[in-house]
Amino acid sequence: MSSTLQTLDRGLLALKIVSEHNEGISIAKLAEELEVHRTIAYRIVATLESHALLTRTQGGTLRLGAGITLLASRFEPQLHTVALPLLKTLAKATRATAFISLAQGEECMVTLVAEPEEGMLRVGYRVGSRHPLTQGAAGIAILAGRAPKEEDSPEVKQARADGYSLTRGQLQRGAVGVATHIPTTQSRSGMEACVGVVAMDDLDSERAIREVKISAIQLAELIGQ
Amino acid sequence: MSSTLQTLDRGLLALKIVSEHNEGISIAKLAEELEVHRTIAYRIVATLESHALLTRTQGGTLRLGAGITLLASRFEPQLHTVALPLLKTLAKATRATAFISLAQGEECMVTLVAEPEEGMLRVGYRVGSRHPLTQGAAGIAILAGRAPKEEDSPEVKQARADGYSLTRGQLQRGAVGVATHIPTTQSRSGMEACVGVVAMDDLDSERAIREVKISAIQLAELIGQ
DNA sequence: CAATAATTATCTATTATAGAAACAAAAAAT
């Protein structure tokens, strides 16, 4: 039961709240959302500001600061800049929403999404959303990319054998997901990533599997080594 | 004398330290660098981890987490809302395509563009396109914004002396670029940015230089501190 | 299998923080 620190937690929450307000947010409102006294919000802001993670515009509204880009540039720089065009292609080819997810402890997190342009309905998959590794095509694909273990679920074993995972309705009723592990990412940085698509039940899964596999190989090559 | 919060400050410092270790860092070493007891480092890590800003690889070493990309993806839109109006003004005043570029390792990347409304031909400059820092007005402007080095090219030295860089045909035949470093951004946040314009050979360069310089100052104020 | 390292859990003194309150200054409304 590893405990967390309240003050740090609140600060990070503040960062998140500011990030969610594109138009900026006032300190008063931030305090409200954090459910803390105004004074505290000022102190939190001052601290985040001193690390350039937050700035205040003339009007006094808060916005994310440039320090974010520095952190971001140190986080696996290639992956995202390189991957977006490829994801768009994948989305078009499969007529489904394409994504990249990263392992994060026992969860996996969606970090990049490309939606298909055509099609009446499309499945939205929000960047930043997280779910357990044991659920959904993405998580299973990541587990399948790891060394085999006793306790692997049948699905994971299957995915490891097939080179892809396919799930139906695990995260959302009526949604199908196909994903596969991106090789080589792990060895270099310890990061574990997968690429895949989600769609309604009408997904052409044969094709999706093929395309997702190709994308994974291309990504691995692009990222290098 | 707006005070800061120790716990939050340490947490953010931890984030920075981890970001500086490409190969990852152990908790023990992190504690050392933070000059806190190991126990505290564990709590800091747990908190950062719960926000997906940090992960631990199999080996137990710490790395930046996927949550960074989420914040980063929200930083750019916020920068844009603030900077775009200014870029539009710049584009209009110079009748050229105005841009902001950020340093990204050894390259620089275009993150925001505003095209002039009038004029027959306009130079398109694609957001996301990258080129080496050593080439083109933008890259040279960024290098000129750094502390002087022995190995600086004559162009960089010139740009540093002049307060702007002007290149012809380096990235594209027949194109002229003028750019200047946005001051004050680097020191705290680590971000290195420049603003500039590109146009065909017919650019009124005197005017462009003047306008770009003004924009840089204004942006410095907008972006923060 | 010992020995070392990594991790988690428990505990208490004390410090850092929370939160209030009071105050000044600037905006907004009257």
Added chain:
DNA sequence: ATTTTTTGTTTCTATAATAGATAATTATTG
């Protein structure tokens, strides 16, 4: 012009949260 509201600082104190130690537990490694 003068209230009223909002925004930003400062000071203060109770207390809760944190720091840091110690110890117990679990992995790793030679």
